[in-house]
Structure formats: C-alpha cells, structure tokens
Amino acid sequence: MVIAGCDVGSLSAEAVIMKDGSIVASEIIRVRPRPEQSASDVMDAALSKAGMTYKDIEGCFSTGYGREKIPFASGNISEISCHGKGAQWLIPSVRTVIDVGGQDCKVIKVDENGKLVNFVMNDKCAAGTGRFLEFMAKVLGIGIEDLGPQGLSSEQPVSITSFCSVYAETEVLHSIYEGKAVADIAAGINHAMSERVKALVKRVGVEEDICITGGVAKNTGVVKNLEAALQVSAQKLTVDPQLIGALGAALFAREALANQNR
Amino acid sequence: MVTKEAEELTQICETLSNPYLEDWKKEGGKIVGYACTYVPEEIIHAAGMLPYRIRGTGCVGTSLADTWLTRIANCSFARSILELALTGEYDFLDGVVFNNGCDHTRRGFENWKAQQNTPSFMYMLPVPHVITDDGLQWYREEVNSFKDAMEQSFGIEIKDEKLKEAVKVYNETRSLLKQLYELRTQKNPPISGAETLKILLASVSMPREKFNQLLRELLIEIRSREGISDYRARLMLVGSINDDPELIELIEDIGGLVVTDSLCFGARFFWDLDEETGDPMDSITARYYYHIPCPRMYGALPQRLDFLMSAVKEAAVDGVILQSIKFCDLHGVENVLEQKALEKAGIPTLKIEREYGPLADTGRFRTRVQAFLEQIGK
C-alpha cells in the first residue's frame, strides 16, 4: 500500500511517501507564492525520488496552513493532530510533542494510539517561534543554522529578558556594543527562546516521553536549553523533525484507507 | 410561502445601514445607538425612536481608532466601533447610549464623546457591578434619569402607555427568538448558528414591529426545512462579544455546527422577559438588571454557570468553544472558570484567544477548531 502526506506551512512545504508502513521518500522545499504550487512541487520531487507517479498513491492527506487547497489530497487534517500522530508513530512512548515552527509553536498531547488529547498554541506574536530566532540571528549577523552550534560553546550566556522581539533586539544590540562574544549572545538567544517555549509547555503540562518537532528542533542549543528548563530529555527522532507533519498526514491517509476497505 | 422580505431578513446585517433604516430616517424618525445588553431598548422605543445596537460591521482597519484606544492594550471590537464612529459611519445616529460595561467600552465612549462631531445626545447609563436590592434601586434611578435625559434632550414625553406597548413588542421578539433557539436543539437543526446570528443582528437594526412580523413568517419557513444533518459536532459558542457571522461560518464550514450560545449578541440578549403587568419602568428595570448576567456582574457566577449547563444539556452539545477577544479580561478570566465547570461535567472545551473582525487571524482560529473536532473524535 502506497500512501502520502503533504504539509504546506507558512515557510516550508514537505511531502512524505510511505510504502507498506515505512517511509520511502520525502522532500522539503521553501514555499511558493501559492499553496497549490508548493504542494505539487514538493510532491513531484518526492515522487521522482521514489520513482513513482501520482497514480501509485492510494491515499494522500494534507495538513498545514494550505491544507484545504491541495488538489491531489483526499482529505485534510490539522497540523496539530498530524504532529502528534507522526511523532507518536515514530516513538510509541511519546505523549507530549512540542512543535516549534516558523510562525507558531504548539504543544500537543497524544494517547498511546497517537490520538490528540489536548493541545495549546502560542497566542503571542513572534515570541517562541522560528521567526524570533531568524530575527535574532540576523541582528547578530550569523546564519540561523549557526545559532545552535555557536551557543553550545558559550560558558557565559548573556541575559536576554524581553519577550518582545523588538526589545530583545535592543538587548542583543547592547550586548554587541558591550563587546560580548557572539557565542555568548547566541547562547542567550537560545536560552530566551527556550524560556518562551517552556512557558507554553507549562500550560498543558509535561507528560513523558516528549519529543520536539518542527524546524527549531534542529537548533541543538534551543533543544538543550529546553530539556534543562523542563527537566526532561527529549526523545531523538530518526527522521528530519520538519517532516513530522507530513508523516502524520500520511498516517491519517492510511487510517482512512483502512476504514474504507473494512 | 415565505415573502421575499422575510427571506432577505438575513441580509440586513451585512451593512450598518439598511433600507428600513433609510426609510425610517426619511420619514423623520430618530435613531439612538446603544452598546450593551444593559441599556433598556424599550425606553428608546417608547420615545418613538429606533434603538440600534452599535456593532463593528464593515470595519476594515482601526488605524484612526488606534490613536485613541491603543492597539497594545485595548480590545479590537471596541476599537472597531470607535473607528466606524470616527470615520462617520455612525453619523446616522441621533443619540448614543453606553454603559460602564467594561473598561474598553467605557473608555471607547469617552473617546467618542470627546470628538467634535458627535450626535448631540451622548449618554452614559451606569450599571452597578453587583446584584443586590440596593443595586436594583440604583439602577432604577439611573434608568429614570436616562428617561428624563431623553425627554429633555429630544423635547418629548415618554408615556407609560408607550412603555407598555414597547414591553409587548420586545417581549414578542424575545419569544420568537427563543423559538428559533428551540429549533436549534433538534437533532437536525433547521438553522445554522451563522444564520441565527444574522437574524439576531437584524432584530437590533430595524423597526422592531416589522422585524417581528418578518421573523414570524420566516419561522414558518424554517420549521418546514429538512434540517442540517451533515455536521461533525454540535458546538456551543461562549465568551466575548461577537457580531460577526463569519466567525461562526468559519466553525461551521469545517463541520462544527453551532447550536447554542451564551453570548451577548446571543442568548444573553433576549432570553429573559419583561413582566407585562405593573409599572412598566419597574418591570423593564428588573428585566435588564436581572437578565442572564454578563461576567461584569460580580457574585453572579452561579447564575451564569446554571445557564451554561442548561444550554449544554438542552442543545445536546458535544463541545464548547470558549473564546475571548485579546485583552478582554472579563471573558478571559470567566472562560477559565467556565472551562473548569464544563470539564468537571465531562464536556470537552476549546479555549481560544482571538482578534475581532478585520484583525482576526482566521487561519489560526480554524486550525484550532479543526484540531478540537479531531480531538473530540468527530
């Protein structure tokens, strides 16, 4: 059985193709101006990797902000359910999924079947999202992918207290003028970011095991800080954390197919 | 066979003004705007004027209002109303009455009143924040002062018999709307939540006698409908003010049929009746003072919870959406208390903070509602 999931978000789009219960191909692209375009581009690429065509796909669900506009999807599911589903399928012991994406942050609780039990989504502007990191990395003049590794080497992280990106920028600038090392500032940024995510996690509470999905999960500095702040260690994903939404969508497509065939 | 007029009742709300209002004005009628469920409409009606509930319809941005009520601390509904006032959209009003309903609206009123070109009658009708005998007496005096002020400002007299007539007219509306709400409790409700809100909005935007007539007709048609059966879940909407049918359409589009509410553009606005015997000023005062209380009334949580729970039961609700407009502490805090009570009773809830109207982030709202439907397994 070949199934697929397609996740069209605000910054990136992902596709996952599964065959007989395992992932055979996946793809991540920057979003195009229109979600339909993003969806077909990313799916085309994944299909070509798998050496398949649309005809091979028996079921495909979509998720993400563009989920309702995907022509080849037979159903759509919220990204909240999908992240929960995908992560719990990969690591069956997972009960709490922290998804930190480009524009929002969600904390998702699931049961032993990967079914959504409870969730919370950030209300505040950029605080606690990938956008905050992007903004801060820019102020610091380094790439967003360097924030994590840079920060890890710091022994004296600077303190960035403000929740507001604008004031946080002022604080970062102050540190730069004061001649603080880039590593220390990067560490401060990662710490600030994890504090914001922690605040959200506390609203639904932590139930172990936990795992972190979404683009920000790739920032080792934030992950380490978050683990410390929550006093837990996050389960390591064996696939790219950005793919979890699309994976969840594929799994929902499989369930739908199974129900249909029953 | 339903008349075209009745059929079009749900379109009245799409704009601030409408042909009925225009005719009313043309015939020399006066219109008095009011902003809260604690302003007795009957008094305005008995004065021979048209009570019009102030709303944010058609506001596309709040750049002017934001220089008075701020974006960083004030509610987007209050800002939208002020924007419409500042841009002249409410110039058709001959008078405006506000309550000290909440911090945002009472400041919104002050900002409006401080402008150069306002309607000549700008009135604040303060309401106590507790429900006591003393409070009733205070409110009674305020309602009296309001009546006096109307008489003086417009050079008219509001007679008892007119008040009694108004009581009858308004009670009829309430009974008709209640019938509408009863239909929504059916297994296959013949009317959606969005359409219900549109009817409610029409009731406060046109001559009331005409509205009653049209709703009577429309009810016959609604009763004959087959009913909606393709929904995923029956939902109740509670929390901050909502005069925007699109918010409900967002929920209903993804299968969450809104079957009841405890909103102030909803059940809270019409549920209770005036006594039709005795002194009409007394009965009007008592009805407005004791109606299903807004979270601004302290010590009245039990009454609010009673209503919430009975509505959940009557409409066989699968889940409750507790929404509040950003910076609305009255509902923001109330929602926590109501959520606790609902969860205790085993009713699934979704608590959402949102922006109003043109400032709304519909994508995020929709995602959460969809996830909620998935969560409750619908």
Next chain:
Amino acid sequence: MVRTPTLWEETAALMGGVAALPEDVSALEALAADLPPDAASLLKGFTNPHYVKMSIVGLKIFNTALTSILERRAQGKKVAFYCFNFPRELLDAMDMAPVCTEAAGIIPVLALGCEQYIDAPINAGLPDSICGGHKASVGMIIEEAEMKPDVIINAGPGSCDPNAKLHEWMAETWEVPIFNLDAPYYHDERSFQYYRREFRRMVEGLEGVTGQKVDYDRLREILENSNEQVELYWEIQELKKAKPYPLSNIYCVLVELMKYIWSGRPEAVEYFKIARDTAKDLVAKGEGAFPNQRARTLWTYSGVYFDMELFRWLEQVGVAFVQDCFGWYPDKVIDTSSIDTMIEGLADRTLNQPMTRQHKGAWDGPAGWAEDMMFLSKELDIDACIYSGNLACKQTWGCLRLITDKLKNELGIPTLRLETDILDKRITPGSVIKEQIEEFISTLG
C-alpha cells in the same frame, strides 16, 4: 528532609538581614554588592544619603509586615486578602492576618524577581493580560498552596476589570468566601451613601463568615494612627512644592507600600515623621534631596518596580519623582467618635482610593483621572509627565491620549509614554526604560 522556604519566608529572611543594617549608605551598598541582581537593585533604590533613616525604617516595615502575617497565620488567624484600594485598618481591627493581594506579590518580586511565580497563573490558563500586580501573588499561592486566603475582599468592581475579575477567580478557585464592594460610577453624595451601605454589608458579611468581630476600641486606636499618617502626608505634600525637590524618589514608592501593608501602625507613622523631618530640614537649608535637578515629574500611572534601582538612577540624572497617581491619597481625617463615624469614614476613604476614585469616568468624570492629573500638575509645579504604561491597564491606555493631549494643550506639559509590565522585567527591560527616559528628559530643555 528540610522544607524549602516559601517565597515569603525567603523574602522575609532577606529583608530581615537588611533591616539589621546600620543607618549608613555604604553598608547598604556593600550588602547590595553581595546579593543577587534583583535584591541588589532593590537596595540600590534606597541609597539616597539624606534618606537612609527613612529607607531603613521602610525596609524594616516590609519585614515586620511579612513576619506579622506569617505569625498571625501560624496562630490560626484568618488570612484575609484585600485589593490595594481597600483600607487594611478594618481587617487589622478584626484581628485577621490581612494580606494585600498586590503587595503579596510585589514585595517578593522586588527582592527576588521570581518569574516562575509570575508565569504560574498564565500556566493555569488565565489570560496574559491580567495585571502584573496580581500574577506573582496568585502564582505564589498556586505554587505554595499554604498561602491561601480564608476570605477575600474585592474592591475592584467598578474601578478595574482585571483586578475585580482576578479576585473573583481566586475566590472560585480556592473556594473561599468573597465580598464585593461595588464602586458606583459617580462621586457625589448619592454615590457615597450607596457605597457606605455596600461597606456596612461587607463588614457584616465578613463578621458572619469569619466569626471575628470588629474590635472598635482597637479600630479607634488604629485609625488615630492612620489619621496622624494622613496629616503627615498632607504636610509632606506641601513640602513637595519646594525647589529644589526635597524628598528622595523612594518616598513615593514607600508611601504606597505603607498604605498597602502597614497603614495604621505606629511604624508607618514613624516612617512619615522621618520623611517629614528630613524634608523640612532640607527645605530650611534650601537644599534638595539630590543635586543637579533637571525636571519635576508626575508619573500619571505608577512607577516601574521590577528594577528599584531606577528610582535612585533618576536622582542621579536629576529627575524628581514628585508624585504618581497610585500614591495620590486625598484622604480625610476620620472622625473616631463613634462606630458609625468610623465605618462611614472608612467607606468614604475607600471610595477615594487611587484607581477607584479616578477610573470610573476617567476623562470627564468628577475626580476622574484627567481632573486629578491636571490638579496635581498645577499643584506640584510639574515639568513633565511619565506614563509607566502597565500593559494590563486597559482603562488608562484607553484614554491616555485624551489625558496627555489635555496636559499638553492646557498646561504645556509633555508626557513620555512607556510600555511596560511594572513588575515583569521581561516585557520592557530596565535598560530600555532608562534610555527612553533619558532621551525624553533631554528634550525638555
């Protein structure tokens, strides 16, 4: 296993150490250098050399008040939470352990920062936009259940939505009785009569629920102290008019805390006496409390408290914190000749508390915010206003432009608009606030 000290115990321990210090600036500064940043900042706020005696008395009162509550609670006395706009004197005369909701959080925040407590109510589902003045105290009870109230007095209805609603939430959540005092919209005789009835109802209810009666002899004693306080307050208001400004900026901050936590006690009277004497001395000598004074400021809301050093820093850059709205107590002396006069006097005083008084009809109401700010600006010869911009305060934000325009157009006084949480440094950090104030003051010429 050793029990972790509660937030209050921790704070009391810290303040206890401070209170034992000699009346000497260098000792305060030396101690500050050894403390964590928040506590250090708190102490630095108190280092005006002329006012060390007053500062130490003030700091001691923090400690006395905290320990007194802890002791009374340990003795099984009822813990009564009240909103800052309520006179604690009544509860003191009922032999309760009176806790001002706002101060319960403010004092630990000043000393310890305590972000985890500030976040706790939000984690419990409350909206972010509730007042910073409540977050820490509610958080403290969430995290340390033992500090729960036995009864709550809610003087918020009619004056502030988030305040009143938060007290309702507390009562519901911890299942304790609450008494609501409804502030009517006006400020006339009818309103005072209504409020007196409200107040009497509250007293009766409180006595009924707690089984603790008002000891009217004790109340008379307490009110005589607070009357003396009131007289000293007015005397100091007169002294404030002197130029250069003769009081330390920390005086205003402490006036509020004295009112919230220790009003009617001899130590509070002592505080005002020292302040009066010191200011009088300086005025006689023609000196100011600090040199190079550049501006007399009216803070049209409150100060910013998460970084107390700010008050000393203002002195160092020549800015006098002459008055703030929350420190404006147009109190009258209460006639203590009978039970009725005392209760009515207290009721009238409550309706005249800051916030309750100004925020019914803030713009055009009598004793409204605009009227009071205009009056104070003229009375105290103010050069510039600073609005501390507590983001939770929807109602001042909601008519800020009306008030600032009026101050500017009618008196030529500019206003600096800050955006803060007055108790949470994570909203606008102290460094940013200082920068904004410096820039503003430099434009005054």
